[in-house]
Amino acid sequence: MKFTLEKKDARSGARCGVLETAHGNIHTPIFMPVGTVGSVKGVYHCHLKEDIGAEIILGNTYHLYLRLGLDILRAAGGLHKFESWDRPILTDSGGFQVFSLSPIRKLTPEGCIFRSHIDGSRHIFTPENNVDTQRIIGADIMMALDECCPGDATHDYARKSLDLTKSWLERYAAHFAQTEPLYGYEQSFFPIIQGCVYPDLRVEAAEHALEYASAGIAIGGLAVGEPTEKMYEMLELLNPVIPQDKARYLMGVGTPANLLEGIARGVDMFDCVMPTRNGRNGMLFTWNGIMNMRNAKWENDFSELDPCGTSFVDHAYSKAYLRHLFIAGELFAGMIASEHNLAFYLDVVRQARKHIMEGDFAQWKDETVKRITARL
């Protein structure tokens, strides 16, 4: 796997690049739709490719391990074949899910002991078995096992948490080097920079993680309760620390405005449940602002969903129709909203790429952030 920087913006940290994988090239900056359990909820794979323009999607180790199981994944020949997706897949390690979902968890030097949120059964993720599991899934990009430190943690807690993440990373990298891909194509892994909102810890974490980074590196533990300004500060701090030849992945972020601000601070890759989860609950992101489709004001608005939208749903259906579907509790509502939001997110990063290439990204970004954060 190889990352090539194509262009760097003169007035901001924004960059364009190409990440070459066994399942095709990824043009950065990029947004990666989240497909936790082997599907981007409510969206056909052919729509992801042709209508939305997704170049890579996510899977989740925690959910696939608990819900599907390793035997079936292995028998299926890996996640690509199982879910019929021939472009790249990135899998999260499950460290975040243990932090956000498991009712009981215990972090030990050995690994992370947790109970399933589904049936309460006990499990352990170690760096070693986490590598093995992501090998079985067959992700193009595997994520290191880390502890996602809460945004409001004390320096003392963050210090200890980082030490654990660092030791897990060392073992993860060692085991990765000793194992082979199972399905005949290259897999790569990204280490994760933690350190909460503390500059000294973030820099230390970055320097340590860089020792294990090949094509790319991830920034984790942000957008987990800390103020957005703190997140931007951390990105500004890390931007000069990470070499230009590494792809930078900001995990779990965010709103369309977060994407543009992240790109301006040197981030190349994003993923977030927001376009799909919030979409399923009626929120639409557009170039003209944010709409809550459940609002009564759309009841008699028969104009097309989004005049500026790139998806077919934007022109096939009206605002009043989508509101009706949401109020009626129709599955189709979530499908249309997810399709629209993902198409918009991918359009945002495509437009960002275009403006970086053309050299006017910084100005365009400032104007655009104002526009897309309006409430309609």
Add this chain to the structure above:
RNA sequence: GUGCGAUUAGUUCAGUUGGUAGAGCACCAGAUUGUGGUUCUGGGUGUCGUGGGUUCGAGCCCCACAUCGCACC
């Protein structure tokens, strides 16, 4: 026709010894950041079937009427 029961928010219902009304759902808003097809927060939207009566005061007690349900002729 007679007897009994019911009638309170959009809906299903609660409402104490009489002190001008509450809950669930729905509805109206807001939140949601490495997805549990969610979850959380806020908002009561009312001619208490109608008309009289008793009372300082009636959703509640009394009378009549209306409508619905059940039972019996």
